[in-house]
Amino acid sequence: MKHKEDSDKKISRRSAWVGVLMLILAAAMLEATTLIQFLFAQRALDEEASSRAETQLDATRNKIMDMIDQAESAVRNSEWIAQWTLTCLDSSERVCSRIVETNPVIYGSTIALIPGYSRERPLFSPYVYRSQADTLTTVSLATTEYDYPNQEWFVKPLELNQGYWSEPYVDTGGGEMLMTTYSIPIVDYTGKKAAVLTGDISLDWLSDLVSNINIYPNANTLMLSRTGRFMVSRNKEMLKGLSIEEVMAGIRDQEDFKKVEKGMNSGESGHQRITFRDIVGHVYYAPVERTGWSMCIIIPDDDIYGANRRTKNMVQIMQLLGLILLIAIVRSLIRSQNKNRTLNERKKRMESELHIASDIQMAMIPKAYPAFPERKDLDLYAAIYPAKEVGGDLYDFFIRDEKLYFCVGDVSGKGVPAALIMAVTRSAFRTVAAHVSSPSSILSNLNNGLAEMNDTDMFVTFFCGVLDLVNGNLSYSNAGHNPPMILTDAIRILESEPNLPLGVMKDMEFTEQQVRLNYDDALFLYTDGLTEAENINHEQFGLERVKAALHGHKSSEEHLKNIQKKVKSFVGDAPQSDDLTMMFIHFLGKPEPQVEKCQLIIHNKVEEIAQLAEFIDQIAEKKNLDLSLSTALNLALEEAVANVVLYAYPKDSDGIVEIGALLGEDNIEISITDSGTPFDPTAMPDADITLSAEDRKIGGLGIHLVRNIMDSVKYERIDGKNILTMTKKISE
Amino acid sequence: MEVKITKNNNVLNAEFIGRLDTPASLEIAKDIELVKKEASGTIVLDCAELSYISSSGLRLFLSIRKAAAEKGGKVIVKSISNDIRSVFMMTGFLNLFEIQ
Numbered sequence: 001m002k003h004k005e006d007s008d009k010k011i012s013r014r015s016a017w018v019g020v021l022m023l024i025l026a027a028a029m030l031e032a033t034t035l036i037q038f039l040f041a042q043r044a045l046d047e048e049a050s051s052r053a054e055t056q057l058d059a060t061r062n063k064i065m066d067m068i069d070q071a072e073s074a075v076r077n078s079e080w081i082a083q084w085t086l087t088c089l090d091s092s093e094r095v096c097s098r099i100v101e102t103n104p105v106i107y108g109s110t111i112a113l114i115p116g117y118s119r120e121r122p123l124f125s126p127y128v129y130r131s132q133a134d135t136l137t138t139v140s141l142a143t144t145e146y147d148y149p150n151q152e153w154f155v156k157p158l159e160l161n162q163g164y165w166s167e168p169y170v171d172t173g174g175g176e177m178l179m180t181t182y183s184i185p186i187v188d189y190t191g192k193k194a195a196v197l198t199g200d201i202s203l204d205w206l207s208d209l210v211s212n213i214n215i216y217p218n219a220n221t222l223m224l225s226r227t228g229r230f231m232v233s234r235n236k237e238m239l240k241g242l243s244i245e246e247v248m249a250g251i252r253d254q255e256d257f258k259k260v261e262k263g264m265n266s267g268e269s270g271h272q273r274i275t276f277r278d279i280v281g282h283v284y285y286a287p288v289e290r291t292g293w294s295m296c297i298i299i300p301d302d303d304i305y306g307a308n309r310r311t312k313n314m315v316q317i318m319q320l321l322g323l324i325l326l327i328a329i330v331r332s333l334i335r336s337q338n339k340n341r342t343l344n345e346r347k348k349r350m351e352s353e354l355h356i357a358s359d360i361q362m363a364m365i366p367k368a369y370p371a372f373p374e375r376k377d378l379d380l381y382a383a384i385y386p387a388k389e390v391g392g393d394l395y396d397f398f399i400r401d402e403k404l405y406f407c408v409g410d411v412s413g414k415g416v417p418a419a420l421i422m423a424v425t426r427s428a429f430r431t432v433a434a435h436v437s438s439p440s441s442i443l444s445n446l447n448n449g450l451a452e453m454n455d456t457d458m459f460v461t462f463f464c465g466v467l468d469l470v471n472g473n474l475s476y477s478n479a480g481h482n483p484p485m486i487l488t489d490a491i492r493i494l495e496s497e498p499n500l501p502l503g504v505m506k507d508m509e510f511t512e513q514q515v516r517l518n519y520d521d522a523l524f525l526y527t528d529g530l531t532e533a534e535n536i537n538h539e540q541f542g543l544e545r546v547k548a549a550l551h552g553h554k555s556s557e558e559h560l561k562n563i564q565k566k567v568k569s570f571v572g573d574a575p576q577s578d579d580l581t582m583m584f585i586h587f588l589g590k591p592e593p594q595v596e597k598c599q600l601i602i603h604n605k606v607e608e609i610a611q612l613a614e615f616i617d618q619i620a621e622k623k624n625l626d627l628s629l630s631t632a633l634n635l636a637l638e639e640a641v642a643n644v645v646l647y648a649y650p651k652d653s654d655g656i657v658e659i660g661a662l663l664g665e666d667n668i669e670i671s672i673t674d675s676g677t678p679f680d681p682t683a684m685p686d687a688d689i690t691l692s693a694e695d696r697k698i699g700g701l702g703i704h705l706v707r708n709i710m711d712s713v714k715y716e717r718i719d720g721k722n723i724l725t726m727t728k729k730i731s732e
Numbered sequence: 733m734e735v736k737i738t739k740n741n742n743v744l745n746a747e748f749i750g751r752l753d754t755p756a757s758l759e760i761a762k763d764i765e766l767v768k769k770e771a772s773g774t775i776v777l778d779c780a781e782l783s784y785i786s787s788s789g790l791r792l793f794l795s796i797r798k799a800a801a802e803k804g805g806k807v808i809v810k811s812i813s814n815d816i817r818s819v820f821m822m823t824g825f826l827n828l829f830e831i832q
Contacts, residue, residue: 606758609755610755612753631784631815635784635819638786639787642754642786642788645754646754689823689824690827691824693794693798696794696798698791698794698795701790701791701823702786702787704822704823705819708822
């Protein structure tokens with residue numbers, strides 16, 4: 001059993017582990033699914049962000065190019081007139097005004113002569129610009145402070161000999177305004193470089209344009225000038241006018257940004273992942289042709305993936321919570337199931353074991369009553385009223401050679417072990433008492449057997465008696481058991497020497513006593529479950545109550561049931577703590593002689609009379625009759641039967657004759673029964689055997705023989721049947 | 733049941749072998765008729781091998797005895813067992829026959 005519990009525990013522990021593993025597996029699969037989903041979503045989001053950024057970059061660049069184109073064409077279209085103004089410098093102001101006037105994108109314009117081209121005007125640069133009130137104002141740039149010949153917009157186109165977009169710059173003249181200038185070299189009709197024609201454009205629109213890019217809430221769009229200066233930024237507080245180096249410090253992974261920088265500076269388009277300050281994000285960049293500018297859109301990861309990540313996190317949290325809940329539920333289910341199962345199993349097993357033990361116990365003891373229905377000299381009743389748990393009470397009885405062997409015992413302890421010892425003891429009693437006739441020898445035998453096999457320190461109190469049913473002599477031997485009551489004229493305790501209980505020590509001698517039972521004497525045996533039955537107040541039933549309960553003339557069964565009832569009402573609601581076993585032996589004197597029955601049925605046919613000889617032979621053999629007696633019986637029977645066969649039934653009709661014999665100890669009773677015509681052979685006058693042969697009648701001899709052979713002959717007519725009963729005394 | 737009938741010097745000898753019960757008596761009724769025809773002479777009923785006799789058998793014996801009385805013959809019952817003797821006694825047959 002212990003071993004079985006351990007293995008049960010192991011199994012349940014193992015199944016719990018399997019459960020946990022399954023849950024972990026399920027969790028892992030769930031998580032993997034979520035992650036895969038998440039990664040696919042990320043990729044999709046990546047692609048979407050990239051496409052949105054690129055689209056936006058394209059669109060923005062197109063708009064810029066449109067503006068640039070307008071500005072460039074405005075300037076270029078005036079190239080020829082600027083060429084012309086070289087011959088008439090005074091008109092140059094008008095030309096510039098016209099450029100500004102006719103081209104809304106142009107903020108200001110100037111024609112600046114190469115120093116020394118005109119002898120009269122070594123420095124000449126009238127600048128016409130749109131003032132705040134939208135009127136044209138002209139200022140001369142030929143000042144020493146400004147020093148236009150050294151300005152980028154003047155130097156570069158001459159140097160490159162082509163149109164040139166200047167670095168954006170902040171114009172402080174007409175309010176803070178970011179400007180850029182497109183300038184082209186002007187040659188005179190001789191082909192000599194003479195001047196530079198410019199058109200300024202305000203980059204305010206650029207700022208507006210960039211500000212309106214809101215593909216993601218926190219995305220930033222930057223324009224980078226040729227030299228890497230930030231021109232505009234959607235996020236105004238950021239970076240305006242700072243060099244890229246200045247913001248480099250904020251870039252975590254400089255290598256990443258260097259790639260962007262390099263790419264942007266060299267007019268390439270591309271994409272890079274960077275970490276800027278605390279923001280991780282993507283940078284998409286593309287060049288703005290001709291201007292040398294570069295444009296980039298910085299999108300923080302959070303904008304792209306935020307929703308997805310938050311969804312993922314939420315899903316994960318929900319999954320985790322779900323799993324925890326699931327684990328908790330499964331765990332509690334497994335626990336309660338295990339608990340229930342082990343409890344139920346244990347309970348069931350115990351119950352069934354107890355049940356089996358109890359069944360075995362009950363099957364072993366004789367409990368068919370009346371115990372000896374054929375005996376009139378003995379009324380015996382015994383019963384075990386078991387406590388809730390199987391105990392070790394036992395009783396047994398049987399008759400061998402006209403002697404009643406009986407015993408009552410109580411195994412110390414309770415439960416299955418006690419029941420087993422009880423079973424062993426009872427079968428040992430049967431075995432030993434089958435050939436040992438003295439109670440003390442029976443006890444010695446039982447004791448040796450039990451002491452030898454008993455290593456559980458259990459012992460058995462045992463009372464054993466042998467009652468000679470012929471003469472009422474009772475031999476008994478008591479092994480530590482409650483002495484029985486003897487019921488004669490009075491009720492008293494049967495004196496018995498208390499020996500040690502069985503199973504205590506090997507090779508014990510047991511004393512034996514005798515008492516003679518007379519007709520109507522009785523013996524009452526019990527176990528301590530009777531006298532020690534306790535009520536709620538811990539009072540015991542006691543001997544006096546037993547004695548009182550035994551008064552009165554009742555059958556054995558009534559006696560026991562009466563006592564059991566009294567004990568029950570005494571004990572009340574207190575639980576029965578011990579088995580209660582009782583045996584009542586009522587001795588009713590000398591037994592009647594044994595009677596054996598024989599029967600023969602023949603038809604009313606003369607031939608069948610021959611069967612009577614065999615019938616009588618059987619009886620003769622059973623009763624050990626001598627040949628003369630059996631011959632005489634045969635003759636008497638034949639005469640009586642022949643009378644019936646020949647005369648009871650009408651001629652040629654079928655009828656039967658029943659012949660029964662009761663073989664008593666000292667007599668044989670034979671009865672002949674037929675359903676024929678009423679006829680009393682005993683009423684016939686006896687044959688006169690003194691007559692001479694001449695006077696003798698042929699009939700009447702049969703019944704004469706019957707009367708002479710048998711000791712008594714009786715005729716009865718019962719239920720339409722003739723019954724002739726005749727008896728013959730026999731002596732052994 | 734068997735009856736052996738032999739005749740020697742005017743003496744008819746009938747030897748009964750077996751049990752002479754009711755059915756047997758019916759069987760040997762013809763033999764008895766043969767015997768009775770010789771009732772004027774001496775009839776010996778040899779019962780050495782007769783183990784049993786019932787009243788029907790006794791009646792056959794009585795009918796032989798009656799026939800002999802009628803025809804002036806003589807019936808001798810020979811070698812009866814004690815059991816049959818007691819039956820004869822009970823029925824008064826010992827007085828009816830000459831027992832040898």
